[in-house]
Amino acid sequence: MELIFEKSIEGRTGFCFGSSDVPDKAQISEKYLRQDEAALPETSELDVVRHYTRLSQRNFSIDTHFYPLGSCTMKYNPKFTEMLSNLAGFRNLHPLLAQLSGGERWTQGALQVLYELEGLLCEITGFSAFTMQPLAGAHGELTGIMLMAAYHKAKGNTHKKYVIVPDSAHGTNPASAALAGFEIISIPSNKEGGMDLEALKAAVNDETAGLMMTVPSTYGLFESHVSEIAQIIHQVDGIMYYDGANLNAVLGRLRPGDVGFDVMHINMHKTFATPHGGGGPGAGPVGVNEKLVDFLPVSRVVQKENGMYALNYRYDKSIGYIASFYGNFGVLVRAYAYILMLGKEGLRETASHAVLNANYIMRKLQKHYKICFDHLCMHESVFSASNQLERGVHAIDIAKFLIDQGIHPPTVYFPISVPEAIMIEPTETESKQTMDRFIEKMIEADQLSQTNPQAFKEFPKTMPITRPDEVKAARDIKTSFFQKIASP
Numbered sequence: 001m002e003l004i005f006e007k008s009i010e011g012r013t014g015f016c017f018g019s020s021d022v023p024d025k026a027q028i029s030e031k032y033l034r035q036d037e038a039a040l041p042e043t044s045e046l047d048v049v050r051h052y053t054r055l056s057q058r059n060f061s062i063d064t065h066f067y068p069l070g071s072c073t074m075k076y077n078p079k080f081t082e083m084l085s086n087l088a089g090f091r092n093l094h095p096l097l098a099q100l101s102g103g104e105r106w107t108q109g110a111l112q113v114l115y116e117l118e119g120l121l122c123e124i125t126g127f128s129a130f131t132m133q134p135l136a137g138a139h140g141e142l143t144g145i146m147l148m149a150a151y152h153k154a155k156g157n158t159h160k161k162y163v164i165v166p167d168s169a170h171g172t173n174p175a176s177a178a179l180a181g182f183e184i185i186s187i188p189s190n191k192e193g194g195m196d197l198e199a200l201k202a203a204v205n206d207e208t209a210g211l212m213m214t215v216p217s218t219y220g221l222f223e224s225h226v227s228e229i230a231q232i233i234h235q236v237d238g239i240m241y242y243d244g245a246n247l248n249a250v251l252g253r254l255r256p257g258d259v260g261f262d263v264m265h266i267n268m269h270k271t272f273a274t275p276h277g278g279g280g281p282g283a284g285p286v287g288v289n290e291k292l293v294d295f296l297p298v299s300r301v302v303q304k305e306n307g308m309y310a311l312n313y314r315y316d317k318s319i320g321y322i323a324s325f326y327g328n329f330g331v332l333v334r335a336y337a338y339i340l341m342l343g344k345e346g347l348r349e350t351a352s353h354a355v356l357n358a359n360y361i362m363r364k365l366q367k368h369y370k371i372c373f374d375h376l377c378m379h380e381s382v383f384s385a386s387n388q389l390e391r392g393v394h395a396i397d398i399a400k401f402l403i404d405q406g407i408h409p410p411t412v413y414f415p416i417s418v419p420e421a422i423m424i425e426p427t428e429t430e431s432k433q434t435m436d437r438f439i440e441k442m443i444e445a446d447q448l449s450q451t452n453p454q455a456f457k458e459f460p461k462t463m464p465i466t467r468p469d470e471v472k473a474a475r476d477i478k479t480s481f482f483q484k485i486a487s488p
């Protein structure tokens with residue numbers, strides 16, 4: 001006994017790391033050897049556990065709070081789809097196995113998920129084929145624009161230089177088109193929030209490669225002239241791109257492939273389950289019609305005559321690999337499970353509830369906050385805090401007020417064309433009680449802006465950090481303040 005205790009530290013270190021992992025001191029140059037004892041913190045396990053538990057509770061999370069952040073659907077992580085994507089057969093599958101000779105036999109389940117998911121997405125969107133590879137929405141956009149470029153190249157359309165993007169598109173659209181080597185032409189919106197068709201006609205010419213549209217737009221509005229716009233673009237052999245990140249608003253009601261679009265991406269992490277936050281992981285499958293199908297990335301999952309699934313790499317016109325292996329497979333499993341769980345009717349209901357909830361909030365708040373477009377919205381609605389600003393209260397002040405109420409702020413200052421924008425997206429999965437509490441708090445904020453606007457300068461009061469200098473915080477990151485957050 002005595003002996004073991006005496007040896008304690010060194011002996012245990014050896015045990016922890018496995019003795020072969022501890023380098024022999026003699027192998028390390030003298031100048032790199034520590035001169036003094038390492039200043040390791042003397043902390044008990046219990047204190048460490050409490051520290052990290054407190055830190056985790058400082059996080060806003062969909063499991064604990066309402067999250068009406070606009071332009072970022074899917075604030076719902078069904079535990080059921082988590083469980084399925086975590087099945088050992090999926091989770092432990094080695095990505096190289098399917099490529100090994102004979103390996104296909106061991107990967108039939110995974111390949112079948114990819115194959116059937118492709119079929120489901122085609123049915124939902126009206127397209128001919130999908131690639132599952134892109135790892136996020138923006139990555140899907142880049143893939144789609146590369147397909148557009150491949151199409152023009154194959155047709156000898158060397159004069160195509162411009163991609164048209166309305167100002168109501170998501171910010172990633174022009175960025176993706178630029179990354180793929182195109183120049184961007186922006187089209188302004190009209191008073192109703194739709195695309196200005198006269199401006200579009202004036203901008204379209206033989207050099208137009210295509211147009212990218214977010215439907216419903218980031219104003220939360222449905223563009224009612226889609227078919228007319230598609231006609232204008234197709235007249236010059238342009239490609240119509242559908243940004244499908246907001247697909248939950250039209251699921252089961254509109255198939256982009258039926259109304260003139262040639263290519264689209266879906267944000268799985270916004271429409272078909274998957275935790276969405278902290279930047280990922282996501283999945284941005286890209287669907288195409290017959291015009292573009294030959295250019296899809298490799299590999300593609302095919303079903304052989306004997307019913308077995310396999311990966312096929314032999315597509316001469318393919319743009320090649322867009323991601324390693326098969327994309328974010330776990331995200332795809334969740335989407336597959338979610339689609340099958342909801343079924344056709346369930347998907348349609350998703351859209352109904354997303355739109356109903358957004359309109360409910362819009363109508364309840366419109367007496368208190370200026371609405372930007374006074375007609376039916378889709379999955380989200382855009383307000384301006386311009387009335388509140390007259391009393392010195394900004395959109396950001398209202399956001400900080402909500403934090404103290406245990407509500408994640410809506411998106412603020414986006415879309416950028418709306419001054420003091422507050423963009424609210426409740427999603428299809430929130431209850432009326434939750435939305436009512438949010439509405440009550442928003443009204444309370446408006447009332448406070450009338451009686452005591454000064455009070456807003458101090459919100460949030462419940463957070464360890466209140467009003468950081470946001471530019472400095474982004475440029476000059478200090479991590480040591482976490483200790484302060486966690487101390488009781």
Ligand SMILES: *Cc1c(COP(=O)(O)O)cnc(C)c1O
Nearest residue numbers: 071136137138170172214245282
């Ligand atoms: C979120 C979003 C994107 C970008 O998707 P990421 O997965 O974040 O890259 C593109 N378009 C719209 C309309 C979006 O809402």
